[in-house]
Amino acid sequence: MQLIGKYMERKYFTLSAFLIIVIISVSGWGYLVHRTVAQLAIYELPKLMQAFFYTHKDSLVYGAPRPDVRRNQDESEGSKHYMDMEYFGDSAFSVVPRKLEDAVAKYSFDTLNKYGTLPYVVVEYMGKLTDAFRSQNADSIVFYAADLSHYIADAHVPLHTSINYDGQLTGQNGIHDLWETTVPEVEILNYKLSSRHKAKYLASPEQEIWKIIEHTFSLLPEMFAQEKEVSKNFTDSTKYRWEVRWGKNRRFYTSAFAKEYSRALKTSINDQLIASSNALADFWYTAWVNAGKPDLEKILKQSYNKRGFKAERKAFLKNQLVAKKILISTQRMTKD
């Protein structure tokens, strides 16, 4: 008995330690959206990339949240997921250097580490993916393509571009989780998860990611203002729920509030999700072109289910991925 008890105790401990790690790691768009973004981008790729990316779909989709998991193990990871643009002044987008080395020279590495390096990290991972294509290493291509998908998706979340990243400066604590996790969780079945976008070549990925972040940043005033507006119809007890997370009793917004908030923001969160996939397809495609368009079918170890890809792509174009149970992220809507 005692032995079993000890065993159970240990097993329980391992399980709860695992759960804690998993729960802490849920940040950024949340697993649901990170996975969705990676899957949708696959359908926007040109013919010569389809076989490889579709065959590695599961690894790409399940790998997309990985950089958030790394945050628990690696202290230097955190600052890669955001950039607090307000710190750099009112004309941040014209004064912050586009190249990391110039930015380090101007602001110091410590400052950047504190206020975030997201756009530089996108360029860095773009380089890693290009190298992986060049060396035709299938595992590295999948690994860096998934990592890149994460950072590009984070660059579409307004609160990843702000010093007021959780509404903590305006009495709107919890808005981070509301916008990027709770709203998508309650709304994803109603989202338009289709796009006519076809991967296009980016002459300057560096300029592109800064353009993306500038647009993302421009969404902040509206998202804070709508939270205040919607709050007028809620009391504290209908607006918030309490949940023990990270060992503390923490306040979260209710699903009812998330639904109203989503209605107030119209399509803006859905639009950012689709914009993430569109941009991701462009970055993947550009890395492949810059590597000299290597023949990806040559490094494919499994056979390619072309018919499967075609059927899924058709469902994607018709916004039927959820209805046809093809969208991996909604097949198991848990925070695992």
Ligand SMILES: [Zn+2]
């Ligand atoms: Zn992240």
